[in-house]
Amino acid sequence: MNIVMFLAPFSLALGLVALAAFWWTLRAGQYDDPAGDAARILADDPADRPKT
Amino acid sequence: MALTHDAPRADLGAFLKPRGDGRSSLDLLVPDVRCAGCMSKIEREIQALSGVVSARLNLTHKRLTVEFAGASGDAAGVVTALARLGYPATPYDPGQAQAALDRDGRRLVLALAVAGFGVMNTMMFSVPIWAGLFGQELGPATRTVMMWFSGAVGAPCALYAGMPFFRSAWRSLKARRANMDVPISIGVILTLAISFSETILGGRDAYFDAAVSLLFLLLIGRWLEHRLRARASSAAADLLALQAPTATVLAADDTLSARPLADVRPGDRLLLRPGERVPVDSRVLSGTSELDNSLLTGETAPVMVGIAGVCHAGALNLSGTLRVVAMARSEDSAIAAIARLVESGAQSKSRYVRLADKAAAIYVPVVHTIALLTFAGGWALGLGPREALIRAVAVLIVTCPCALGLAVPAVQITASSRLFRRGVLVKSGAALERLAEVDHVVFDKTGVLTLGRPRLIDPMARTLAMAAPLARASRHPLACAIAEAAGSGPLAAEVTEQPGQGVEGVIDGRRARLGRAAFLGVASAGSETELWFGYEGDIRIRFHFADSLRADAAATVAELIAHGCEVEVLSGDLEGPVNRAADAVGISARRAGCTPQDKADRIDDLTRAGRKVLMVGDGLNDAGAMAKAHAAMAPGTALEASQNAADLVFSGEHLGSVVMALDVARSARRRALENFGFAALYNALAAPAAILGLVNPFVAAIAMSGSSLVVTLNALRTGARR
Structure with missing residues (x-):
């Protein structure tokens, strides 16, 4: 039983990390251009990538 | 010149x-x-x-x-x-509305993510509790710990994910109405409260997982609806941006600058090249040209304008470059009267009650009465207030409206995706519902039954080849029609264009002219659209043009009649061309020479006679009628005002899109009604079980996700046949 008291919060923390990661991807606009991102991976020349 | x-x-x-x-x-x-x-x-x-x-x-x-x-x-x-x-x-210009829509979408996705996290992690604690329900060993102390964990995760998630519903419910209550979000909010808050009290009292049933998964499923429905709106509005904005976003303004020193339409002020001098649309109502300062008013009035014959002539916003400049002075701002241009018509129509449309709201109007009082009776009846029959309250809440949970919340959005997003892939843009879900009820279709002629651009009639290959080199040098639509018919080939030399008259140039060393009858010195009697060609000192050849019908216009009309619709033509054009077009496509009910007011009045008459009218139009003169009609469609070539008044916009040359949209809309309506039927059946089974106390948290969880799944799968069948 004691181990549950440790494992349950731990798994919750992991879940929260995943939620935070999703929140970050959403804020960073990673879902704004799915077609473009899929195509960009094919551009092999680093110069093809946009300057940031 | x-x-x-x-x-x-x-x-x-x-x-x-x-x-x-x-x-x-x-x-x-x-x-x-x-x-x-x-x-x-x-x-x-x-x-x-x-x-x-x-x-x-x-x-x-x-x-x-x-x-x-x-x-x-x-x-x-x-x-x-x-x-x-x-x-x-x-x-x-991305615009404010788009940005606001984007923000709303992000908030919804985040609420959905939180609800998803909540569901998964509450379930983690629910599974041991459920196992306890089936006689596995689970001491009361462990169960209470699990329930506390479950509540600590579930309640904050439910409160956050429920915000969109709570807000909307509060707004609607303040307006003294009850929308679907009111029972949802009451259900969620009551469920959380009773679960906490049960946890504190060491009871058996806690429904934290049910509250969060209810919100998760409902948020999926909300998000689908949002996607539909966002995609439609961005596609509509694209169409309009491609159409006539700018006016070319001439500064005092004759330098040119492009300016958004909204920024053009009366008194600005504008340059209007051939092929451009008149941006705002204006008066000609210099130059002559022909204007095509077909999108404004439905007339196909071009009108000559000269100095001091008035050009109305939306007319197409055909042949000469004009310098004009703006007389009105874009919002006030010529269309003030039409805008009033559109507004009154939009008001009548906003009174339309959507299917989901109709269902909610029945569902809400029934379910709440049953829950209340369960509580009162249970207490009266000796269950004790605590058990009676738990059963009443169980009724609220199992009859949860998640199937109802998903029933319509899932169907509509499937239907509009299918239409979108076939080039038909649906502006809103309500538009689909209204389209499904249509039993009377009214067509405009110019640009709807016809393609809205002239096509050469009975061309002879030899004469065509003679005129083509000159025609290719001009951007006049009639000349373009000749060039198109002739295909590619040589170009005439030394070409000059006389605005409003024609083109002159040298073909194989011989001087030739292509243009109006007067330009070639012949007297023309015909009122028809025509163009003359001749070498210097040689015979004159006449080409004549007509606005050609869309290839599948007749087939479309026949199919609409087969679908049980009455079909009618309302046009602002003259009687002759209207009769010819109506005969060719097989429509007997027709009216020619209609003003915008006439068209709107005719729609009103039909509506009063109990018909549900679909208006298909493309011109400014149709916008009022389109706004008043039960549903409206416009081709992608239509003017902004008409596209705004339309519920659906179709691209491409096929009028068959109208029939296809009608089919999909009707199929969507059938699926939505089936879904409601299923939700009603499910509730009829689940509610008595809850009243008798047969429902525990495990049964509630299975029933809820099961019914949502069935509804979603049924929605995917929408419009799949064609």
């Missing part, structure tokens, strides 16, 4: 948006990008331009954002560079 059409480059500076850090950016719509190759080529080339800091292309929305180093940049240079690469581009 000889003119060439290679007009000087206009300055697009008005479209540059200043940014906080001293830089500026420009948004462009580039409709022709398709692949990764186009994308990297465009970004590389644009970034190489001087002054450009970065260029980022969004392949999904086909938009290019260019950032300039300074507060000003060579916007026109970017457009020219894109044109050189083979990608025409249009300046584009």
Whole structure:
């Protein structure tokens, strides 16, 4: 039983990390251009990538 | 006066948006990008331009954002560079509404993510509790710990994910109405409260997982609905941005600059090249030309304008370059009366009650009465207040409206995706519902039954080949029709164009003219659209044109009749052309010479007679009728006002889109009604079980997700047959 008291919060923390990661991807606009991102991976020349 | 059409480059500076850090950016719509190759080529080339800091292309929305180093940049240079690469581009203003829609979407996705996290992690604690329900060993102390964990995760998640519903419910209660979000909010809050009290009292049933998964499923429905609206509004904005976003303004020193329509003020001098639409109501300062008013009045014959002539916004300039002075702002142009018609129509449409709201109006009182009776009855029959309350809440949970919340959005997103792939844009879910009820279809003639552009009639190959070299040099639509019929070939030399008259040039060493009858010195009796051609001192050849019908117009009308619709033509054109077109497509009910008011009145008459009218139109003169009709469709070539008044916009040359949209809309309505039927059946089984106390948290969880799944799968069948 004691181990549950440790494992349950731990798994919750992991879940929260995943939620935070999703929140970050959403804020960073990673879902704004799915077609473009899929195509960009094919551009092999680093110069093809946009300057940031 | 000889003119060439290679007009000087206009300055697009008005479209540059200043940014906080001293830089500026420009948004462009580039409709022709398709692949990764186009994308990297465009970004590389644009970034190489001087002054450009970065260029980022969004392949999904086909938009290019260019950032300039300074507060000003060579916007026109970017457009020219894109044109050189083979990608025409249009300046584009993303607008406030779009940004607000985007923010709402993000908030919904985040609420959905939190609800998803909540469901998964509450379940983690629910599974041991459920196992305890089936006689596995689980001591009361452990169960209470699990329930506390479950509540600690579930309650905050439910409160956060429920915010969109709580807010909407509060708004609707303040307006003294009850929408679907009221029972949802009451259900969720009551469930959380009773679960906490049970946990504190060491009871058996806690429904934290049910509250969160209810919200999760409902948020999926909300998000689908949002996607539908966002996609429709961005596609509609694209269509309009491609149409006539700018006016070319002449400064005092005759330099040109492009300006967004909304910024044109009365008194501004504008340049109007052949092939452009008149941006605002204006008066001609210099030049002569012909104007095509077909989108304004439905008349197909062009009208000559000269100095001091009045041009109405929306007319197409055909032959000469005009300098005009603006007489009104874009919002006030010519269409004030039409705008009033549209507004009164839009009001009557907003009174339309959507299917889901109709269902909610029945569902809410019934379910709440049953829950209340369960509580009162249970207490009276000796269950004790605590057990009676638990059963009442169980009724609220199992009859949860998640199937109802998903029933309509899931169907509508499937239907509109299917239509979207076939080139029909649906503006809203309500539009689909209204379209499904249509039993009377009214067509405009010009631009709807017909293609709205002239086509050469009975061409002879020999005469066509003679006139073609001159025709290719002109941008007049009649000349273009000749050039199109003749195919590619040589071009005449020394071409000059007399605006409103015709073109003159040298073909194989012989001087020749192509143009109006008077330009070639012949007297023309015909009122028909015609063009004359002749070598100097030789015989004159007459070409004549008619607006050709869409290829599948007759078939479409026949199919609509087979679908049980009555079909009718309302046109602003003269009786002759209207009769000819109506006969050709097989419509007997027809009215010619209609003013915009006539059209709107006719729709009103039909509505009063109990008909549900679909108006298909493309002109400003149709906009009032379209707004008043039960549903409205417009081709993608229609003017902005008509596209705004339309519920659906179809692209391409096929009128068959109307029949297809009607089919899909009717199929969507059938699926939605089936879903309601299923939800009612499920509730009829689940509610008695809850009243008898047979429902525990495990049964509630299975029943809820099961019913939502069935409803969603049924929605996927929408419009699949065609």
